[in-house]
Amino acid sequence: MIDEEATSMEKLEKRGVINTWIDKHRSIYTAATRHAFVVSIRDGSVDLSSFRTWLGQDYLFVRGFVPFVANVLIRAGKESGETSDMEVVLGGLASLNDEIEWFKSEGAKWDVDFSTVVPQTANLEYSRFLEALMSSEVKYSVMMTAFWAIEAVYQESFAHCLEDGNKTPTELTGACHRWGNDGFKQYCSSVKNIAERCLENASGDVLAEAEDVLVRVLEHEVAFWEMSRGG
Numbered sequence: 001m002i003d004e005e006a007t008s009m010e011k012l013e014k015r016g017v018i019n020t021w022i023d024k025h026r027s028i029y030t031a032a033t034r035h036a037f038v039v040s041i042r043d044g045s046v047d048l049s050s051f052r053t054w055l056g057q058d059y060l061f062v063r064g065f066v067p068f069v070a071n072v073l074i075r076a077g078k079e080s081g082e083t084s085d086m087e088v089v090l091g092g093l094a095s096l097n098d099e100i101e102w103f104k105s106e107g108a109k110w111d112v113d114f115s116t117v118v119p120q121t122a123n124l125e126y127s128r129f130l131e132a133l134m135s136s137e138v139k140y141s142v143m144m145t146a147f148w149a150i151e152a153v154y155q156e157s158f159a160h161c162l163e164d165g166n167k168t169p170t171e172l173t174g175a176c177h178r179w180g181n182d183g184f185k186q187y188c189s190s191v192k193n194i195a196e197r198c199l200e201n202a203s204g205d206v207l208a209e210a211e212d213v214l215v216r217v218l219e220h221e222v223a224f225w226e227m228s229r230g231g
């Protein structure tokens with residue numbers, strides 16, 4: 001009996017706390033990673049005005065995400081104790097540089113003038129949430145959990161649009177490859193490992209905070225996809 005318990009505890013530990021939280025909050029996780037907008041890209045029924053709305057709003061989001069990631073980078077350099085953390089985050093920051101260029105060319109392609117795009121409520125609320133996470137009061141492990149979740153939602157969503165049986169319109173595969181490619185998947189997995197390592201040593205209070213932040217990221221992501229419905 002005791003042996004059996006020990007074995008199941010071991011399994012639980014190996015799975016990691018993040019996977020345990022995802023199982024616990026499966027419905028919001030699925031809502032964020034299989035949103036109707038993403039499913040419509042995959043099945044080819046996507047409304048192009050929705051795509052244009054998403055593009056403009058996400059461009060603004062990414063501009064606010066850069067300082068957040070820069071903050072994660074600073075924290076990784078100061079307090080991670082593992083030199084590789086900084087390299088992983090630096091890679092993310094470098095890809096954001098390409099991403100901004102990609103947005104600009106995509107904006108020209110779809111005739112979306114970013115200088116006139118007004119951030120919608122969901123976008124403003126998400127930015128405000130990111131700003132609060134940049135406070136020095138927020139533990140590195142909590143910040144890293146949020147960072148992983150933000151990236152993972154896009155990775156899972158856009159990879160779904162490229163999986164077998166997709167009818168993703170060719171003119172949208174560029175967007176899907178940006179976040180759905182194997183390199184980005186690998187990067188998300190590295191960020192997840194960092195977060196897991198930090199959470200291993202976290203107190204109960206910090207764990208509760210990280211779990212809460214994870215759920216809040218998922219809620220913000222759902223609200224973000226929802227904006228595209230407005231067209």
Ligand SMILES: Cc1ncc(CO)c(N)n1
Pocket residue numbers: 058061062065150151153154221224
């Ligand atoms: C809303 C949102 N979440 C996550 C990402 C991934 O970087 C993004 N570009 N936009």
